Amino acid sequence: MTSKLYQLADKAVSWFERLLSYEMPNKQLPDSKLTLRNCTFKFKCGETxxxxxxxxxxxxxxxxxxxxxxxxxxxxxxLAEAIKLNQCVAIAKEPLKIYVGSLRPLEEYNRIKLKKENNLN
Structure with missing residues (x-):
């Protein structure tokens, strides 16, 4: 059960899947401290x-x-430091969205939902 929760957590925080497109001139990323100015990837890796x-x-x-x-x-x-050092980078296309709460199995959620629906009818 714990390993499944870790897998779910990894998926929930999986915001690196899409890298920026090749061209991002003068664009401020939403809710980010990072601004890309006239910057292009000289190599866009196929890895995630x-x-x-x-x-x-x-x-x-x-x-x-x-x-x-x-x-x-x-x-x-x-970013400026990484460019100077010619480092490979990962940049989020969208800001991080973190969900806070406790998790429950889908079966339990469905039971509660069905019970609520039956009580309303």
């Missing part, structure tokens, strides 16, 4: 953040296809 090997640092992963580290970028300062 979820497919990269986790490291001890939450914002750094290892690509086993090319053996490079990939750095998740959240600020303009960090």
């Amino acid at each position: 953040w979820e497919g990269l090997e986790k490291t001890d640092v939450a914002t750094t992963r290892k690509c086993n296809a090319c053996n490079e580290y990939v750095y998740f970028i959240e600020t303009d300062k960090r």
